Amino acid sequence: MLTAEEKKQQVAKAALEYVEPNTVIGVGTGSTANCFIDELAKMKSQIEGAVASSQATADRLKSHGIPVLNLNGVGELSIYVDGADEATHLLQLIKGGGGALTREKIVAAASAKFICIADESKLVNQLGQKFYLPVEVIPMARSYVARQLVKLGGNPMWREGFTTDNGNMILDVYNLNISEPLKLETAINSIVGVVENGLFAHRPADVLLLGTDNGVKKLVV
Ligand SMILES: O=C[C@H](O)[C@H](O)[C@H](O)COP(=O)(O)O
Known part of the structure:
Protein backbone atom coordinates (compact mmCIF):
# COMPACT_ATOMS: atom_id res chain seq x y z
CA MET A 1 0.00 0.00 0.00
CA LEU A 2 1.38 3.38 -1.00
CA THR A 3 0.83 6.47 1.15
CA ALA A 4 -1.00 9.49 -0.27
CA GLU A 5 2.36 11.27 -0.39
CA GLU A 6 3.91 8.45 -2.46
CA LYS A 7 0.95 8.56 -4.85
CA LYS A 8 1.42 12.31 -5.29
CA GLN A 9 5.11 11.77 -6.06
CA GLN A 10 4.16 9.07 -8.56
CA VAL A 11 1.89 11.39 -10.57
CA ALA A 12 4.29 14.31 -10.24
CA LYS A 13 6.97 12.20 -11.98
CA ALA A 14 4.49 11.01 -14.61
CA ALA A 15 3.51 14.60 -15.47
CA LEU A 16 7.10 15.33 -16.56
CA GLU A 17 6.38 13.38 -19.76
CA TYR A 18 4.08 16.22 -20.85
CA VAL A 19 6.71 18.93 -20.42
CA GLU A 20 7.89 20.02 -23.87
CA PRO A 21 11.44 21.35 -24.17
CA ASN A 22 11.94 25.09 -24.75
CA THR A 23 8.44 26.08 -23.67
CA VAL A 24 6.96 28.03 -20.79
CA ILE A 25 4.67 25.96 -18.57
CA GLY A 26 2.02 26.85 -16.01
CA VAL A 27 2.37 25.49 -12.49
CA GLY A 28 -0.40 25.08 -9.93
CA THR A 29 -0.58 25.29 -6.16
CA GLY A 30 -0.78 22.81 -3.30
CA SER A 31 0.97 19.71 -1.98
CA THR A 32 0.70 17.74 -5.25
CA ALA A 33 1.86 20.69 -7.35
CA ASN A 34 4.78 21.04 -4.91
CA CYS A 35 5.81 17.45 -5.68
CA PHE A 36 5.68 18.37 -9.38
CA ILE A 37 7.87 21.46 -8.85
CA ASP A 38 10.46 19.31 -7.09
CA GLU A 39 10.48 16.91 -10.07
CA LEU A 40 10.52 19.76 -12.59
CA ALA A 41 13.71 21.05 -10.97
CA LYS A 42 15.50 18.00 -12.38
CA MET A 43 14.84 19.17 -15.94
CA LYS A 44 14.83 22.94 -15.40
CA SER A 45 17.52 23.56 -18.03
CA GLN A 46 15.17 22.18 -20.69
CA ILE A 47 12.36 24.74 -20.19
CA GLU A 48 12.28 28.49 -20.64
CA GLY A 49 10.51 29.02 -17.35
CA ALA A 50 7.20 28.77 -15.53
CA VAL A 51 4.19 30.92 -14.76
CA ALA A 52 3.09 30.46 -11.14
CA SER A 53 -0.52 30.29 -9.96
CA SER A 54 0.34 31.66 -6.50
CA GLN A 55 3.04 33.41 -4.52
CA ALA A 56 3.78 30.14 -2.68
CA THR A 57 4.39 28.38 -6.00
CA ALA A 58 6.53 31.26 -7.30
CA ASP A 59 8.66 31.03 -4.14
CA ARG A 60 9.11 27.27 -4.51
CA LEU A 61 9.97 27.50 -8.21
CA LYS A 62 12.55 30.21 -7.46
CA SER A 63 14.04 28.17 -4.61
CA HIS A 64 14.89 25.54 -7.25
CA GLY A 65 16.31 28.13 -9.65
CA ILE A 66 13.42 27.78 -12.10
CA PRO A 67 12.74 31.15 -13.82
CA VAL A 68 9.30 32.54 -12.87
CA LEU A 69 7.74 34.51 -15.72
CA ASN A 70 4.88 37.02 -15.86
CA LEU A 71 1.84 35.68 -17.72
CA ASN A 72 1.49 39.02 -19.51
CA GLY A 73 4.94 38.65 -21.02
CA VAL A 74 4.49 35.21 -22.57
CA GLY A 75 2.09 33.76 -25.12
CA GLU A 76 -0.01 30.63 -24.69
CA LEU A 77 1.51 28.20 -22.23
CA SER A 78 2.14 24.67 -23.52
CA ILE A 79 0.75 22.92 -20.44
CA TYR A 80 -0.65 23.66 -17.00
CA VAL A 81 0.07 21.13 -14.25
CA ASP A 82 -1.92 21.28 -11.02
CA GLY A 83 -3.66 19.20 -8.38
CA ALA A 84 -7.35 19.22 -7.44
CA ASP A 85 -9.55 18.80 -4.40
CA GLU A 86 -12.04 16.65 -6.32
CA ALA A 87 -12.18 15.32 -9.90
CA THR A 88 -14.84 13.45 -11.85
CA HIS A 89 -14.56 10.98 -14.73
CA LEU A 90 -15.42 13.93 -17.03
CA LEU A 91 -12.31 15.65 -15.61
CA GLN A 92 -14.37 18.45 -14.11
CA LEU A 93 -12.80 19.65 -10.86
CA ILE A 94 -13.20 21.46 -7.59
CA LYS A 95 -10.12 23.49 -6.71
CA GLY A 96 -9.23 26.20 -4.24
CA GLY A 97 -8.62 24.31 -1.01
CA GLY A 98 -5.47 26.40 -0.77
CA GLY A 99 -7.30 29.56 -1.85
CA ALA A 100 -5.44 29.93 -5.16
CA LEU A 101 -8.43 29.20 -7.43
CA THR A 102 -8.61 32.49 -9.35
CA ARG A 103 -5.00 32.57 -10.45
CA GLU A 104 -5.18 28.83 -11.12
CA LYS A 105 -8.16 29.33 -13.39
CA ILE A 106 -6.39 32.15 -15.24
CA VAL A 107 -3.23 30.11 -15.84
CA ALA A 108 -5.28 27.05 -16.84
CA ALA A 109 -7.25 29.17 -19.32
CA ALA A 110 -4.02 30.46 -20.83
CA SER A 111 -2.63 26.93 -21.36
CA ALA A 112 -3.07 24.64 -24.34
CA LYS A 113 -3.36 21.53 -22.15
CA PHE A 114 -4.27 21.04 -18.48
CA ILE A 115 -2.65 18.03 -16.82
CA CYS A 116 -4.29 17.39 -13.47
CA ILE A 117 -2.36 15.27 -10.97
CA ALA A 118 -3.90 13.74 -7.86
CA ASP A 119 -3.97 10.70 -5.66
CA GLU A 120 -6.92 8.43 -6.33
CA SER A 121 -8.86 9.61 -3.24
CA LYS A 122 -9.74 12.78 -5.22
CA LEU A 123 -11.84 10.89 -7.79
CA VAL A 124 -15.60 11.26 -7.12
CA ASN A 125 -18.79 10.46 -9.01
CA GLN A 126 -20.26 13.91 -8.38
CA LEU A 127 -18.49 17.10 -7.34
CA GLY A 128 -19.18 18.49 -3.89
CA GLN A 129 -19.96 15.23 -2.16
CA LYS A 130 -16.75 15.19 -0.13
CA PHE A 131 -15.35 18.70 -0.53
CA TYR A 132 -16.80 22.18 -0.11
CA GLY A 198 -13.47 26.76 -7.62
CA LEU A 199 -15.50 24.81 -10.19
CA PHE A 200 -13.43 23.88 -13.22
CA ALA A 201 -16.31 22.74 -15.44
CA HIS A 202 -16.04 25.14 -18.39
CA ARG A 203 -12.30 24.50 -18.41
CA PRO A 204 -11.91 20.90 -17.19
CA ALA A 205 -8.58 19.08 -17.20
CA ASP A 206 -7.50 17.46 -20.48
CA VAL A 207 -5.64 14.63 -18.76
CA LEU A 208 -6.09 13.32 -15.23
CA LEU A 209 -3.20 11.34 -13.77
CA LEU A 210 -4.26 9.44 -10.66
CA GLY A 211 -1.79 7.86 -8.26
CA THR A 212 -2.90 4.37 -7.20
CA ASP A 213 -1.40 1.32 -5.50
CA ASN A 214 -1.16 -0.23 -8.96
CA GLY A 215 0.65 2.64 -10.63
CA VAL A 216 -0.47 5.77 -12.43
CA LYS A 217 -3.94 5.63 -13.96
CA LYS A 218 -4.52 8.02 -16.87
CA LEU A 219 -8.01 9.40 -17.60
CA VAL A 220 -8.87 11.43 -20.68
CA VAL A 221 -12.29 12.36 -22.01
O1 LIG B 1 -5.91 26.36 -4.07
C1 LIG B 1 -5.41 25.26 -4.10
C2 LIG B 1 -5.45 24.35 -5.24
O2 LIG B 1 -6.66 24.39 -5.94
C3 LIG B 1 -4.97 22.93 -5.08
O3 LIG B 1 -4.74 22.44 -6.36
C4 LIG B 1 -5.92 21.99 -4.43
O4 LIG B 1 -6.34 22.52 -3.20
C5 LIG B 1 -5.28 20.61 -4.24
O5 LIG B 1 -4.24 20.68 -3.32
P1 LIG B 1 -3.46 19.39 -2.82
O6 LIG B 1 -2.62 18.94 -3.97
O7 LIG B 1 -2.63 19.89 -1.67
O8 LIG B 1 -4.47 18.38 -2.40
Whole structure:
Protein backbone atom coordinates (compact mmCIF):
# COMPACT_ATOMS: atom_id res chain seq x y z
CA MET A 1 0.00 0.00 0.00
CA LEU A 2 1.38 3.38 -1.00
CA THR A 3 0.83 6.47 1.15
CA ALA A 4 -1.00 9.49 -0.27
CA GLU A 5 2.36 11.27 -0.39
CA GLU A 6 3.91 8.45 -2.46
CA LYS A 7 0.95 8.56 -4.85
CA LYS A 8 1.42 12.31 -5.29
CA GLN A 9 5.11 11.77 -6.06
CA GLN A 10 4.16 9.07 -8.56
CA VAL A 11 1.89 11.39 -10.57
CA ALA A 12 4.29 14.31 -10.24
CA LYS A 13 6.97 12.20 -11.98
CA ALA A 14 4.49 11.01 -14.61
CA ALA A 15 3.51 14.60 -15.47
CA LEU A 16 7.10 15.33 -16.56
CA GLU A 17 6.38 13.38 -19.76
CA TYR A 18 4.08 16.22 -20.85
CA VAL A 19 6.71 18.93 -20.42
CA GLU A 20 7.89 20.02 -23.87
CA PRO A 21 11.44 21.35 -24.17
CA ASN A 22 11.94 25.09 -24.75
CA THR A 23 8.44 26.08 -23.67
CA VAL A 24 6.96 28.03 -20.79
CA ILE A 25 4.67 25.96 -18.57
CA GLY A 26 2.02 26.85 -16.01
CA VAL A 27 2.37 25.49 -12.49
CA GLY A 28 -0.40 25.08 -9.93
CA THR A 29 -0.58 25.29 -6.16
CA GLY A 30 -0.78 22.81 -3.30
CA SER A 31 0.97 19.71 -1.98
CA THR A 32 0.70 17.74 -5.25
CA ALA A 33 1.86 20.69 -7.35
CA ASN A 34 4.78 21.04 -4.91
CA CYS A 35 5.81 17.45 -5.68
CA PHE A 36 5.68 18.37 -9.38
CA ILE A 37 7.87 21.46 -8.85
CA ASP A 38 10.46 19.31 -7.09
CA GLU A 39 10.48 16.91 -10.07
CA LEU A 40 10.52 19.76 -12.59
CA ALA A 41 13.71 21.05 -10.97
CA LYS A 42 15.50 18.00 -12.38
CA MET A 43 14.84 19.17 -15.94
CA LYS A 44 14.83 22.94 -15.40
CA SER A 45 17.52 23.56 -18.03
CA GLN A 46 15.17 22.18 -20.69
CA ILE A 47 12.36 24.74 -20.19
CA GLU A 48 12.28 28.49 -20.64
CA GLY A 49 10.51 29.02 -17.35
CA ALA A 50 7.20 28.77 -15.53
CA VAL A 51 4.19 30.92 -14.76
CA ALA A 52 3.09 30.46 -11.14
CA SER A 53 -0.52 30.29 -9.96
CA SER A 54 0.34 31.66 -6.50
CA GLN A 55 3.04 33.41 -4.52
CA ALA A 56 3.78 30.14 -2.68
CA THR A 57 4.39 28.38 -6.00
CA ALA A 58 6.53 31.26 -7.30
CA ASP A 59 8.66 31.03 -4.14
CA ARG A 60 9.11 27.27 -4.51
CA LEU A 61 9.97 27.50 -8.21
CA LYS A 62 12.55 30.21 -7.46
CA SER A 63 14.04 28.17 -4.61
CA HIS A 64 14.89 25.54 -7.25
CA GLY A 65 16.31 28.13 -9.65
CA ILE A 66 13.42 27.78 -12.10
CA PRO A 67 12.74 31.15 -13.82
CA VAL A 68 9.30 32.54 -12.87
CA LEU A 69 7.74 34.51 -15.72
CA ASN A 70 4.88 37.02 -15.86
CA LEU A 71 1.84 35.68 -17.72
CA ASN A 72 1.49 39.02 -19.51
CA GLY A 73 4.94 38.65 -21.02
CA VAL A 74 4.49 35.21 -22.57
CA GLY A 75 2.09 33.76 -25.12
CA GLU A 76 -0.01 30.63 -24.69
CA LEU A 77 1.51 28.20 -22.23
CA SER A 78 2.14 24.67 -23.52
CA ILE A 79 0.75 22.92 -20.44
CA TYR A 80 -0.65 23.66 -17.00
CA VAL A 81 0.07 21.13 -14.25
CA ASP A 82 -1.92 21.28 -11.02
CA GLY A 83 -3.66 19.20 -8.38
CA ALA A 84 -7.35 19.22 -7.44
CA ASP A 85 -9.55 18.80 -4.40
CA GLU A 86 -12.04 16.65 -6.32
CA ALA A 87 -12.18 15.32 -9.90
CA THR A 88 -14.84 13.45 -11.85
CA HIS A 89 -14.56 10.98 -14.73
CA LEU A 90 -15.42 13.93 -17.03
CA LEU A 91 -12.31 15.65 -15.61
CA GLN A 92 -14.37 18.45 -14.11
CA LEU A 93 -12.80 19.65 -10.86
CA ILE A 94 -13.20 21.46 -7.59
CA LYS A 95 -10.12 23.49 -6.71
CA GLY A 96 -9.23 26.20 -4.24
CA GLY A 97 -8.62 24.31 -1.01
CA GLY A 98 -5.47 26.40 -0.77
CA GLY A 99 -7.30 29.56 -1.85
CA ALA A 100 -5.44 29.93 -5.16
CA LEU A 101 -8.43 29.20 -7.43
CA THR A 102 -8.61 32.49 -9.35
CA ARG A 103 -5.00 32.57 -10.45
CA GLU A 104 -5.18 28.83 -11.12
CA LYS A 105 -8.16 29.33 -13.39
CA ILE A 106 -6.39 32.15 -15.24
CA VAL A 107 -3.23 30.11 -15.84
CA ALA A 108 -5.28 27.05 -16.84
CA ALA A 109 -7.25 29.17 -19.32
CA ALA A 110 -4.02 30.46 -20.83
CA SER A 111 -2.63 26.93 -21.36
CA ALA A 112 -3.07 24.64 -24.34
CA LYS A 113 -3.36 21.53 -22.15
CA PHE A 114 -4.27 21.04 -18.48
CA ILE A 115 -2.65 18.03 -16.82
CA CYS A 116 -4.29 17.39 -13.47
CA ILE A 117 -2.36 15.27 -10.97
CA ALA A 118 -3.90 13.74 -7.86
CA ASP A 119 -3.97 10.70 -5.66
CA GLU A 120 -6.92 8.43 -6.33
CA SER A 121 -8.86 9.61 -3.24
CA LYS A 122 -9.74 12.78 -5.22
CA LEU A 123 -11.84 10.89 -7.79
CA VAL A 124 -15.60 11.26 -7.12
CA ASN A 125 -18.79 10.46 -9.01
CA GLN A 126 -20.26 13.91 -8.38
CA LEU A 127 -18.49 17.10 -7.34
CA GLY A 128 -19.18 18.49 -3.89
CA GLN A 129 -19.96 15.23 -2.16
CA LYS A 130 -16.75 15.19 -0.13
CA PHE A 131 -15.35 18.70 -0.53
CA TYR A 132 -16.80 22.18 -0.11
CA LEU A 133 -16.73 24.72 -2.95
CA PRO A 134 -14.36 27.68 -2.39
CA VAL A 135 -15.53 31.05 -3.74
CA GLU A 136 -13.25 34.12 -3.85
CA VAL A 137 -15.09 37.36 -3.04
CA ILE A 138 -14.30 41.07 -2.86
CA PRO A 139 -14.14 41.76 0.92
CA MET A 140 -16.97 44.34 1.09
CA ALA A 141 -19.31 41.93 -0.73
CA ARG A 142 -18.77 38.98 1.61
CA SER A 143 -22.12 39.03 3.45
CA TYR A 144 -24.12 39.90 0.33
CA VAL A 145 -22.51 37.08 -1.66
CA ALA A 146 -23.05 34.66 1.24
CA ARG A 147 -26.80 35.42 1.21
CA GLN A 148 -26.97 34.75 -2.54
CA LEU A 149 -25.11 31.46 -2.08
CA VAL A 150 -27.69 30.42 0.51
CA LYS A 151 -30.37 31.05 -2.13
CA LEU A 152 -28.50 28.61 -4.38
CA GLY A 153 -28.85 25.98 -1.64
CA GLY A 154 -25.38 26.27 -0.15
CA ASN A 155 -24.08 26.81 3.35
CA PRO A 156 -21.25 29.36 3.04
CA MET A 157 -18.57 29.60 5.71
CA TRP A 158 -16.13 32.50 5.79
CA ARG A 159 -12.51 31.29 5.79
CA GLU A 160 -11.71 33.75 8.54
CA GLY A 161 -8.17 35.08 8.80
CA PHE A 162 -7.31 34.05 5.23
CA THR A 163 -6.54 36.56 2.47
CA THR A 164 -5.94 35.47 -1.13
CA ASP A 165 -2.92 36.57 -3.17
CA ASN A 166 -5.37 39.04 -4.78
CA GLY A 167 -6.29 40.63 -1.43
CA ASN A 168 -9.74 39.02 -1.30
CA MET A 169 -11.66 36.65 0.98
CA ILE A 170 -12.82 33.06 0.57
CA LEU A 171 -16.26 31.63 1.30
CA ASP A 172 -16.23 27.81 1.52
CA VAL A 173 -19.66 26.62 0.46
CA TYR A 174 -20.97 23.34 1.91
CA ASN A 175 -23.99 21.25 0.91
CA LEU A 176 -24.31 22.51 -2.67
CA ASN A 177 -25.95 20.19 -5.15
CA ILE A 178 -23.42 20.15 -7.99
CA SER A 179 -25.33 17.90 -10.39
CA GLU A 180 -24.94 20.53 -13.13
CA PRO A 181 -21.41 21.95 -12.71
CA LEU A 182 -21.46 24.07 -15.88
CA LYS A 183 -24.64 25.89 -14.83
CA LEU A 184 -23.54 26.33 -11.24
CA GLU A 185 -20.11 27.68 -12.21
CA THR A 186 -21.82 30.34 -14.34
CA ALA A 187 -24.52 31.09 -11.75
CA ILE A 188 -22.05 31.69 -8.94
CA ASN A 189 -19.80 33.85 -11.09
CA SER A 190 -22.85 35.96 -11.99
CA ILE A 191 -23.23 37.13 -8.38
CA VAL A 192 -21.86 40.67 -8.05
CA GLY A 193 -18.81 40.64 -5.79
CA VAL A 194 -17.71 37.12 -6.73
CA VAL A 195 -14.27 37.07 -8.28
CA GLU A 196 -14.24 33.36 -9.16
CA ASN A 197 -15.38 30.01 -7.85
CA GLY A 198 -13.47 26.76 -7.62
CA LEU A 199 -15.50 24.81 -10.19
CA PHE A 200 -13.43 23.88 -13.22
CA ALA A 201 -16.31 22.74 -15.44
CA HIS A 202 -16.04 25.14 -18.39
CA ARG A 203 -12.30 24.50 -18.41
CA PRO A 204 -11.91 20.90 -17.19
CA ALA A 205 -8.58 19.08 -17.20
CA ASP A 206 -7.50 17.46 -20.48
CA VAL A 207 -5.64 14.63 -18.76
CA LEU A 208 -6.09 13.32 -15.23
CA LEU A 209 -3.20 11.34 -13.77
CA LEU A 210 -4.26 9.44 -10.66
CA GLY A 211 -1.79 7.86 -8.26
CA THR A 212 -2.90 4.37 -7.20
CA ASP A 213 -1.40 1.32 -5.50
CA ASN A 214 -1.16 -0.23 -8.96
CA GLY A 215 0.65 2.64 -10.63
CA VAL A 216 -0.47 5.77 -12.43
CA LYS A 217 -3.94 5.63 -13.96
CA LYS A 218 -4.52 8.02 -16.87
CA LEU A 219 -8.01 9.40 -17.60
CA VAL A 220 -8.87 11.43 -20.68
CA VAL A 221 -12.29 12.36 -22.01
O1 LIG B 1 -5.91 26.36 -4.07
C1 LIG B 1 -5.41 25.26 -4.10
C2 LIG B 1 -5.45 24.35 -5.24
O2 LIG B 1 -6.66 24.39 -5.94
C3 LIG B 1 -4.97 22.93 -5.08
O3 LIG B 1 -4.74 22.44 -6.36
C4 LIG B 1 -5.92 21.99 -4.43
O4 LIG B 1 -6.34 22.52 -3.20
C5 LIG B 1 -5.28 20.61 -4.24
O5 LIG B 1 -4.24 20.68 -3.32
P1 LIG B 1 -3.46 19.39 -2.82
O6 LIG B 1 -2.62 18.94 -3.97
O7 LIG B 1 -2.63 19.89 -1.67
O8 LIG B 1 -4.47 18.38 -2.40
